[in-house]
Amino acid sequence: MTLISATDVYRFYHVGDDETRALRGVSLSVEPGELVVLLGSSGSGKSTLLACLSGLDDPDGGQVDIAGTRLSRRPEGQRARLRGEHIGIMLQSGNLLPHLNVLENALLTGKLLGRPDAARARQLLLDVGLEHRLHAYPSQLSGGETARAGLVAALTHNPRILLADEPTAEVDSETEDKVASVIEAFVKQPGGHCALIATHSGRFAGRASRVLRLRDGRWQDA
């Protein structure tokens, strides 16, 4: 089953008299086992696309389907339920609750879904190089640590779909390779999983099954 399907997605922002056409007819589909990397210069629409695919935002036109169910044009509560069921999302900020430590943040979504998995949380934190930061609070983390803790928080409940916005923005190449390996292992496990990762990193793109490039809200080669 196609896990992510977007058909002709449009998203316009209006501020005063100004209109920004952030997405202008974007279609894509992502299949189980794929690690798809989304490249594009700053402002090309990557974060807007991830927001529309996760249901955090609703497109102005077009349709988004997740694991065979339409996500777009539904009330926010229904979108949140579908997101909880199928998607792990890591945004550029705001992934961690400030009063919970790294391990507690990693376990939170699983707890809310009634299936916390402390062993998996610890293993993922070890795999991304955060084993020494389990009990640190978000305010005590560096930028790169915050991003990796946010990524683990998106992955611990083992969703079918991972959407992540620059998970390796502030890390060295050795750590970036660890993060890419965790995401590769996630998509390859049985049961049908996929990942769509926005990044500026050519090194990360080298690990992808497929690379897509956005420019001014459209696919670059469209």
Ligand SMILES: Nc1ncnc2c1ncn2[C@@H]1O[C@H](COP(=O)(O)OP(=O)(O)OP(=O)(O)O)[C@@H](O)[C@H]1O
């Ligand atoms: N809430 C908003 N209100 C108005 N304009 C917005 C809003 N969010 C994004 N935009 C604009 O939409 C366009 C696409 O932004 P987006 O954040 O999706 O780009 P991006 O490719 O993720 O950039 P970056 O790599 O810097 O994160 C930009 O021109 C941006 O200024």
